[in-house]
Amino acid sequence: MAERLEARPAVVVLSQGGLASGRKAAELLGGELLGLAGRVEGAETVFQDTGETLRALFAAGRPLVGLCAAGILVRCLAPLLGDKRAEPPVLALAEDGSAVVPLLGGHRGANDLARRLAGTFGVAPAVTTAGDLRLGVALDAPPPGWRLANPEHARGVMARLLAGEAVRIEGEAAWLEPLPQAPDAGLVLRATGTAEAGDPATLVYHPPLLALGVGCERGCAPEELRALVRDSLAEAGLAEAAVAGVFSLDLKADEPAVQALAAALGVPARFFGAGRLEQETPRLATPSDLVFAEVGCHGVAEAAALAAAGAEAALVLAKRKSRRATCAVALAPAPLEAAGLGRPRGALHVVGIGPGQEAWRTPEAGRLIAEASDLVGYGLYLDLLGPLAAGKTRHDYALGEEELRVRAALDLAAEGRTVALVCSGDAGIYAMATLVFELLERGGRPDWGRVEVVVTPGISALQAAAARAGAPLGHDFCTISLSDLLTPWPAIERRLKAAAEGDFVVAFYNPVSRRRTWQLARAREILLERRPAETPVILAGNLGRPAETIRLRTLGSLDPAEVDMLTVVLVGSSESRRVARSDGGSWVYTPRGYAAKAEKEAG
Template identity: 60%
Template sequence: MTVVLCLTPAALPTARLIRNGVPGAQLHGLAGRVEDADELFADTMAHMRELFAQGKRIIGVCAAGILVRAVAPLLADKQSEPAVLAVAVDGSAVVPLLGGHHGANQLARQVAMLTGGQAAITTAGDVALGLALDEPPAGWRVGNPAAIKPVTAALLAGGRVRLEVEAGNAEWLDGLPTAEDGQPLVRVTDHAVATDEDELLLHPPVLALGVGCERDCDPAELAGLVDEVLAANSLAAGAIACVVSVDLKACEPAVLQLAQRLGVPARFFTPARLADEAPRLANPSEVVAREIGCPGVSEGAALAAAGPQAILVVEKTKSKRATLAIARSPDCIDAGAVGRGRGRLSVVGIGPGWAGWRAPEASAAIAAATDLVGYGLYLDLLGDAALGKARHESDLGAEADRARMALELAGRGKDVALICSGDAGIYALATLVFELLDRERHADWMRAEIQVIPGISALQAAAARAGAPVNHDFCTISLSDLLTPWETIEKRLQAAAAADFVVCFYNPVSKRRRDQLARARDILLSGRGPETPVILARQLGRPEESIRIITLGELTPDHADMLTLVLVGSSETRRMRAGSREWVYTPRGYAKKLS
């Protein structure tokens, strides 16, 4: 993850520009100075050190000295330290302070392109050679990292290398000074080979690993088959660009874990697309064709991923429950353009609205998403976090349409964030997503990855604003009878009154529903007095926020609307004044200990 740090309002425009231009980046702002951020922090030095210790890339839109002083006590192993960049407030200078050969130089160039500034690259190899051998293009791997230092040192001393390209396109190495009898050797290959001390091994992403397996195949079996085949054919795992299969296997743990283990994307094809590869298969199967609609999975997927000029370097090979095949492309494979990835649906609770109440996990899911689905107001509350992403809006009452749209997009391989106000699992859309999955069970939906990300609920926000009213047993009840019969709601109200719960009412009043709140009030009055405190919390976390405290006897439908949360205390709930503030709290039983 990349974190853009902003300490002052003056730096905010540059910080936003970087956050929006660097995929997956989050904006962290200093509380009290920068409010519109994905996450706020109070202690600058402590926050920087925590991010660095967690291995997160840091782009500080601030003076370089602040970053240096913050992370200096943590410096130990330059091979494992994350990238740290300092960016001038106006974006004119971008300085990679740490991790130059581990992504910082490349990130600095990317940021400089965004800001129109200058990347101040100082590492010797980049300056003298125009490239870094330990920072190859995406998908490339270094086979023997220990050789980078002596090879680079030889080049910086004026030497020439002998470049041998056995696989892929190595145009990025064109700037190297070379000679036919040069030493050391830089070898570009997809084979696993033993090397001398003066030989650098680079693996281009030219191999597509096609796999198939039975349902619930043991991941260890597939991984073992891959290891065995690679060793038998002297092929380098570092040259594998992607793990590919038919889309029916998009949620198969063995396939997904294999891709994770190899550090490459898992990509998938429809049976129809794999059927197009039938003329090129070495081992077509009529049985497979009848079962899934294509005559081969592992060979077909490998060839489809590696392209029309690819050849099979390993034909279909079987274990008890798995198969694999490997195709070689004459050029480097862009894994992101191969087939489609497994879709992901994140049902995200963003809290009541203020970005400072948004959980870091929620901000990360929104930043990673390609598509945002939600009620228009909720998407607007995301501010800059929604920039550059496809928006799919629907009206307030169209919850099923939103959930279905999110599932459809995830089923097509998109990374989707379904945006909910408050907490996604409290009177929001998480349950509707699972209900649709359970009822309709569309194959594409079932293969998508689903995660629910919590947010601060309106109940929590209202309680915090008013004091501590839910510090003892409480319940929540929705007064809307659109989905729940009033008879059921009434039984729950009677139970809450009898049990003397603190009660939080969601959906208290609408234009059409004007009497439920009054009826609920009367039921609660059967178990607690008219002086019971009532908190009216409206538009929490938004500029229009208001908190009002009245009594249960005073409560009428005119006090609330659909943007209001009504929190009714128990018989034990108290009102108190401290200075100019009035607070509400519910004792939990500490009186005996306090006395």
């Protein structure tokens, strides 16, 4: 899967009185300033619903600073709390800057953010975690990329430190230096890339010093590559937890075995072009002319490991081979930040956001948008994302530019970016998902095929219209687009006649446009040949938006002039019925046969 980007902090202001402090906090943290609509003027981004916005930001992994009462943050985020190891930092900041309280993610950055904010506002941070408060270090929460080999012993060591004992630090670990130290201390904190278990008096930390280079044949079994790496590291006495990332040739970016290995190790997978790997040839232990003839560089595993680890690095594990895979390891002189090395496999998220209402957007759609660096789509659909679009690069396209936008999305993803191609409704129903796969089949850039493609469902316009009107889709139904821009009209008319003959409920997409006004009238004529003039018709416009309208008509009275491009038309079958509502309106439903079943059982 695509790697999650480093999240930009979100500073959320709920009243005008907190704007000045919020702006000061946002400038300090490089964050986005969000203000509640109707309550705050001058914010970078405006939002409508406080709870939904806070939950969306939290789910996206963004550090949160709320200029509000701590209780508001707690109540809004409570449904999402579960795993403290995965939650982003959440802080409450008083409107006047007089108090800074880290509420969640203290060991994941909240305490550090609290100290920075407190220093700016000239107050004491309300840090409550014992280790941070008294020692300035949390032993069970090492810096990003570092791993603790024996976390089960961290609490005991911390208790002894709090009781007054000193420690002996072995290896390079600047973040541990605030602790009281003594050369003969009985407690040991060791930073190493070798495999060690630790014990109740020795905590073993593995900094991300190892660059793991891999190569494999196309279709190599993930189990084979994983076993090769595991056995090779064990043979060399190296710790898996010290691996900073999995590195390879860019041609292997879509190889399932490579991606599965990175996921198993919990590290990024990053890739280099053949030209960059060829530069490492003088440092290779086992250069190969055969490999050069096949992929354009004299080695993959060793070269990728060295390219990632840097010019001062050295191989600590030369190339090891299995039947279809290779691996090698280079030791870096300092901890590596794998996310900044090489290039990730690009990802294209094809996202349906529903008809437009935020509440109808699925959590998965929100997550995939949040993980994206770039947004591609029709400008109106991107506008509907609200705060989710903030801080991302937008690529807006007009109606009619569908192929242009899909090509742009694929090109961006092929460059290693994580792209969300945003569609209304469901991405696979008269939307962009189909065109993505059509272009992949047609062919374009050769690296399109290495892009990870994820399609997530959305609530379709026909579902939303049906729900608003009752249950007209309770029995067999079909959808027909009346646009003849891509489908010849004779083919559309054949489908109309088949739907009429089969007595399907029919959902019409693209019923009219500025230049296309006669097709709906012709569709009405065809359906009237097979079903009564009293057949219910639903005209649903601007679904999920403030201007939403639901109008009920009959097939006989349907006037195409009432329909525009933002309207979905649902035409009932001969069995569809209207049921009076107490407010004078009507529900529409299509029975499925339960009454006949009950009569049969009674008889």
